[in-house]
Amino acid sequence: MNISREQALEHASVPTLLMCLAQVTGEDRWLQEPFLPARETQLFGDDTGGLSAELQAVVRRAALRMLDHPPAHSPDLDAAKLSRMMSVCVGETVGDEYVPMFMEEMGVSNRDVHWRSPRSPSAANSFTVLVIGSGIAGIAAATKLQRLGLNFRILEKNPDLGGTWFENGYPDSGVDTPNHFYSYSFATKVDWSRYFSKRDEILRYLKSVASSHGIADRIEYDTVVKSTVWDDTEKSWTVRAVGPGGEKQFSVNAVITAVGQLNQPNESHFTGLVEFPGIAVHSARWTPDLDLSGKRVALVGTGASAIQLLRSVADNAEHVTIFQRTPAWVRPNPDYHRTVSTEALWCLENIPHYARWYRFQLFWRFGDSLLDSLRRDPEWPHSQRSINRHNDRHREQLTAYLESELVDRPDLIAKTLPNYPPYAKRILIDNDWFKALRRDNVTLVTEGVDSIEGNDLLTTAGERYCADAIIFATGFDAANMLSSVEVMGRGGRNLRDVWGVDDPRAYLGVAVPEFPNFFCLYGPNTNLAHGGSIIFQIECQIRYVTSCLVQMLESGYDSMDVRPDVYARYNDEIDSAHDQLVWSHPGVTSWYRNSKGRVFSPLPWRLVDYWSMTHDADLDDFVTDRASATKRVSAIRSI
Numbered sequence: 164m165n166i167s168r169e170q171a172l173e174h175a176s177v178p179t180l181l182m183c184l185a186q187v188t189g190e191d192r193w194l195q196e197p198f199l200p201a202r203e204t205q206l207f208g209d210d211t212g213g214l215s216a217e218l219q220a221v222v223r224r225a226a227l228r229m230l231d232h233p234p235a236h237s238p239d240l241d242a243a244k245l246s247r248m249m250s251v252c253v254g255e256t257v258g259d260e261y262v263p264m265f266m267e268e269m270g271v272s273n274r275d276v277h278w279r280s281p282r283s284p285s286a287a288n289s290f291t292v293l294v295i296g297s298g299i300a301g302i303a304a305a306t307k308l309q310r311l312g313l314n315f316r317i318l319e320k321n322p323d324l325g326g327t328w329f330e331n332g333y334p335d336s337g338v339d340t341p342n343h344f345y346s347y348s349f350a351t352k353v354d355w356s357r358y359f360s361k362r363d364e365i366l367r368y369l370k371s372v373a374s375s376h377g378i379a380d381r382i383e384y385d386t387v388v389k390s391t392v393w394d395d396t397e398k399s400w401t402v403r404a405v406g407p408g409g410e411k412q413f414s415v416n417a418v419i420t421a422v423g424q425l426n427q428p429n430e431s432h433f434t435g436l437v438e439f440p441g442i443a444v445h446s447a448r449w450t451p452d453l454d455l456s457g458k459r460v461a462l463v464g465t466g467a468s469a470i471q472l473l474r475s476v477a478d479n480a481e482h483v484t485i486f487q488r489t490p491a492w493v494r495p496n497p498d499y500h501r502t503v504s505t506e507a508l509w510c511l512e513n514i515p516h517y518a519r520w521y522r523f524q525l526f527w528r529f530g531d532s533l534l535d536s537l538r539r540d541p542e543w544p545h546s547q548r549s550i551n552r553h554n555d556r557h558r559e560q561l562t563a564y565l566e567s568e569l570v571d572r573p574d575l576i577a578k579t580l581p582n583y584p585p586y587a588k589r590i591l592i593d594n595d596w597f598k599a600l601r602r603d604n605v606t607l608v609t610e611g612v613d614s615i616e617g618n619d620l621l622t623t624a625g626e627r628y629c630a631d632a633i634i635f636a637t638g639f640d641a642a643n644m645l646s647s648v649e650v651m652g653r654g655g656r657n658l659r660d661v662w663g664v665d666d667p668r669a670y671l672g673v674a675v676p677e678f679p680n681f682f683c684l685y686g687p688n689t690n691l692a693h694g695g696s697i698i699f700q701i702e703c704q705i706r707y708v709t710s711c712l713v714q715m716l717e718s719g720y721d722s723m724d725v726r727p728d729v730y731a732r733y734n735d736e737i738d739s740a741h742d743q744l745v746w747s748h749p750g751v752t753s754w755y756r757n758s759k760g761r762v763f764s765p766l767p768w769r770l771v772d773y774w775s776m777t778h779d780a781d782l783d784d785f786v787t788d789r790a791s792a793t794k795r796v797s798a799i800r801s802i
Contacts, residue, residue, distance in 0.1 A: 166505055168230060168513075172223045174506035175514070178212040180226045182252050182520040187229055189238035194251045198222065202254030212254075226514065233515070240271055252520065253527045264774045268348050268526060269519045274702060275310060275349075276709040283312050284716050290314060292712070293391075293402055293415040295648065297382045298326015300684040300701045301421035302369060303347060305378045307705050311713065316415070317378070318386045318404055324373055327425055328366045333449040333468060334475030337361040339592045341498070343511075343518075344525045345696045347372060353511040353518045358498040359592070390649040391418050393679060398721035398790040400680065416680060416721070419708060420648070423685035424641040424764060429754075431463065431635050435615035442632035446472065447639070455480045461620050461630035463612055465491055466754075467591055469636035473605075474595045476634070482604045484628045486620070488611040489752075490579045492561050492586070493593045526695070531769040534693045537586055537745045549584045550745050557585045568597035575600055578609050586745045588753040589692065641764055642667065642757045644687065652678035653724070665757035668734045670784070671777055672766075673704055674725035679788075682708045688737050689773075692746060692755065692765035699770065707777035714782055723785040740767035 172180075178200040185193040192198070201213030211219060238244075242262050249257040249265060257265075267274040278284070290313060294304050297319040308315045321329055338345050342360040346352050350372045356364060373379040386406030393400055399414045428445040436443060444453065446468040460480040462469055465487040477483050503511075511518045536553035539546075549555035562580065569575045579600070581588075600607055610622035619627045640646070642665035650658035656677045662668065669675050672689035673682050684704050691697055715723050741747050741762040746755050755764045766773060 166509060168227060168509075169223075171506040171509040171513075172226055174210075174504055175223070175226070175510045175517070176210040176212075176521065176524070177214055177219050177222050178210075178252050178254075179510075179517055179520045179524065180222050180514070181212070182248055183514055183516045184222070184225055184229060185248055185251075186240060186516050186520075187237050188234060193222075193225075194247060199251060200254045230514070237515075242266065245271065249523065249527075252524060257527070258771075260775070261771050264771050265523060265526075268699070269523055270348065270351075274706060275307065276706060276713050278311070278713060279717060284719075286719070287311075287313055287716050290417070290712075290716060291316065291415045292417045292419060293318065293388075293400065294419045294421055295388050296320075296326060296421035296423070296426075297324040297373070297378075298328070298421060298423065298426075299369065299698055300423060300705075301326065302373045302376075302378055303349075303698075303701055304419050304421055304684060304705050304708070305381070306349070306372075306376045307709050309377065311709060313712065315381075316383065316413075317381060318383050318388055318406075320385070320387045322384050324379065324382055324384075325366045325369050326421075326423065328362055328369060330426075330447050331449070331468070332362060332451065333446045333472045335361065335471040335594055336468070337471065338365065339467070340696050341525045341529060344522045344529075345698060347698060348702060350376070351518065351522065354508060356502055358501050358503060359496070388648050390651065391681075392651040393653055393681075395653055395679075396790070398679070398788065417682070417712060418680065419682045419684060420645060420686075421684045422645065422647070424644060424690055425639040427640045427643065427646060428635075429637045429640045431612075431637055433612055433615050435617075438617070439615050439633065440618060441630065443635070444633070445635045445637065455632055457481050458631040459629055460484070461486065461612075461628065461633045462636060463633060464636035464638065465489075466636060466638050467589060468638070470591045470596045471594050472634070472636065474599045477599050477602055477605050480604065480632075482606070484606045484608060484620075484630065485600075486608050486610070486612050486622070487578070488609075489588070490581045491588060492581050492590045493565065493579075493596055494561055494590055495564055495593050499592050499594070526699075529694045529696075531694065531771065533586075534769055537693055539743050539745070539748075548582070550748065554584055554586070554745065561585055564593075565597065568593075569601065572601055575607065578607050583751045584745055584748055586692070587748045587751040589755070638754055641754050645683075650678065650681065652681070665763070666759070666761060667763055668730070668737075670725045670730045670733050671704070671707060671773075673707060673777075674730070674785075676725050676727045676730050679722040679724040682711070684708070687763055689766055690755075690764040691770075695770045700766070700773070703774050703777040707780055710778075710780040711785075714780055715787065718782065718787070719789065720787040721790040722788045723782065724788075725785050729784045737767060738762075741765075 181193045181198055197218055246262045266272040292308055292313055292315040294301050294315055294317040297317055301317055305315055305317050323329055338359050341358055342355050352368055386404050388404045390403045391400045399416050400418050401414050403412050428447045455476055456479045458480050460476055460483045462483055462485045540551035543551050549558050566576055599605055610624045612620050613623045614621045618629050620630055621627055644667040667687040669683055669686045672686040684701055689700055691700060711723060744767055746762045746765055755762055757763050
């Protein structure tokens with residue numbers, strides 16, 4: 164479809180255009196009255212910025228002139244100017260601490276770690292890193308290691324890359340973060356087809372990044388890492404893996420685990436499940452040939468995957484019976500089902516800096532602004548239903564939305580209205596969940612499954628429901644991190660013994676004492692439950708890990724092991740911070756918490772705080788050491 168620039172500009176975000184004008188022309192008038200966007204419009208993504216139609220027209224005409232007659236040279240964008248522009252763009256003060264972070268995120272400054280001298284130390288030539296996993300984290304880690312010139316191997320258990328996006332192919336699987344900033348800062352993508360993309364498009368993006376950065380061909384597929392054992396004499400890890408050629412053993416100098424928190428399905432073990440005569444599958448094990456047409460389907464669970472897949476399953480099945488233990492808070496998003504228009508895409512692709520500023524606006528709106536509303540107010544009188552005045556307002560808004568969707572179904576309102584504060588569990592985006600619940604062929608049961616007898620599912624209340632197929636939308640065994648790999652550290656210390664089955668801890672979510680040169684990505688307490696993009700979190704962690712490796716090698720060390728006191732102090736601070744946040748609300752169980760109620764998954768800090776913590780490693784936080792012999796091990800010894 165051919166469109167004119169005038170047509171495209173009519174669909175452009177006015178606050179974003181203002182930033183483009185200010186940056187390209189250097190004219191301050193675009194950062195002053197009467198062109199200042201209103202804060203409330205930015206909170207809800209209003210593309211007008213609250214400006215009158217006349218002022219919007221002025222901005223669009225100026226943007227057209229800028230495109231017709233671009234200046235020969237645009238002024239440099241320094242930190243002071245960027246800070247002012249950011250604050251104007253979102254209609255509120257953006258703190259100075261955010262400026263360097265956003266300069267990286269917007270590509271104004273470089274996020275990569277570099278060697279201090281033009282050439283890397285000679286020791287780096289024989290230093291080898293193992294990356295476990297080729298999902299979002301593994302691809303990014305390999306890319307950054309490659310840029311540093313470090314040797315690496317990347318092993319993947321699946322036959323293709325993509326991690327969680329490879330595995331979760333159930334209907335309507337997709338992001339609940341706007342995908343224009345659910346993408347790498349070093350490989351941004353502007354031509355998304357949707358504002359919240361589905362699994363296949365995300366997977367294509369990851370494959371494109373891996374291919375264009377020379378990573379895809381280096382991945383060793385269908386290879387499962389069984390164990391890694393630390394050799395304190397050689398200062399290396401001995402890795403045992405099983406792949407297409409059988410079992411092999413090799414040594415590396417460092418290990419980066421990029422398996423994340425959501426890689427092991429939370430399998431159900433109901434009595435009688437083995438004898439169930441029909442289809443029984445976890446949502447993460449969905450296959451393209453799974454046909455539920457005309458079948459009576461039992462959907463166990465009402466979390467994120469259930470919310471996404473229900474409408475598609477209900478379209479095909481004879482009947483769907485949903486088994487819900489606890490209802491979830493569900494919020495609307497007007498962009499969730501929207502495709503990106505031809506006009507909007509033209510703006511992203513053709514207006515200088517437009518995509519960069521659009522990404523910034525999304526990051527700010529879906530980032531740290533929510534966190535303060537998730538802190539417990541000790542004086543708040545309604546502590547059962549909410550934790551403070553702002554949280555109570557969220558409850559009112561979400562309740563009003565739920566009631567409007569189920570206005571003629573008071574029975575469903577009673578079943579789906581949560582009795583706990585919003586955000587205490589993962590909050591979900593509505594994928595026509597309430598509309599699907601109102602269908603004649605959908606039944607919502609508010610008891611959990613107790614056992615299975617033949618084709619019947621028996622609830623904890625003793626009721627029976629017949630099914631030809633069972634879908635387990637029961638999430639992941641997130642607390643049992645790295646359970647698929649045996650990790651033996653210094654002195655034979657087993658990581659499984661350190662963490663137990665559900666209490667993972669790490670310094671900055673990355674390092675654990677007595678496990679030298681061993682780094683976790685998307686590790687304990689790094690998940691985002693208040694906003695932001697997990698890709699941003701992973702990039703912060705990778706910068707920290709590469710900072711560790713570069714400093715260690717430049718200083719002539721062979722190993723680094725986080726100090727126990729640093730690790731303990733950090734985790735005490737994590738627990739103390741979570742004591743004041745909604746995820747530790749009394750009486751609420753969620754996958755964010757372990758069996759003792761400790762919050763092990765979400766990050767309690769602002770994104771900018773975590774960015775600062777992980778930006779530059781401090782070797783004083785580690786015990787560093789040299790090998791007894793300088794020989795480095797990288798040869799493969801096949802068994």
